[in-house]
Amino acid sequence: DAKTTQPPSMDCAEGRAANLPCNHSTISGNEYVYWYRQIHSQGPQYIIHGLKNNETNEMASLIITEDRKSSTLILPHATLRDTAVYYCIVVNAGGTSYGKLTFGQGTILTVHP
């Protein structure tokens, strides 16, 4: 699986958009970009995933560059409860390949009042 690079930490003001970047320059054509987050002492929570098109759900938006070498997770209106470690993971998913997740260090997002 391709490796990812994320900033170790970011801050965001409550109510503002949080934009979390991720570099995955070695991603291959059949690999998806997944985002999970982990709030202290809880299991990781799935946020969103995409292949090459931008995606949006009730939690966030995922913007993937045209060359697929990087992506940005957008939390449109961050709240204090969004404070967590955010993981960007590239996964060879689907077919006979299992979707083993390889977690990096992630980005610690702190939302402050």
Added chain:
Amino acid sequence: DTGVSQDPRHKITKRGQNVTFRCDPISEHNRLYWYRQTLGQGPEFLTYFQNEAQLEKSRLLSDRFSAERPKGSFSTLEIQRTEQGDSAMYLCASSLLAGATDTQYFGPGTRLTVL
């Protein structure tokens, strides 16, 4: 909507004892994963089942570790002769392989402390 459940949530044991953890996946999910997470690190893959078949084991899974998924439903992870280095959060995730994606949903984890 019932998510992934794990039992127990916390386990304290003495070195050398055996422990067993249980994971109940989301109903109808055919894949089940175990991960381990130590303090300050991201989760690390341990093993994976598709239905009842264990298809992959990480080299992290020493001979003291064994996992089962009888009948393709719940799964158990047993650690024999626990060591202090086994202290960690043990996470279970399940997924339904459908089409081209395999999104995993995690349980709350079992925190193991080996004294």
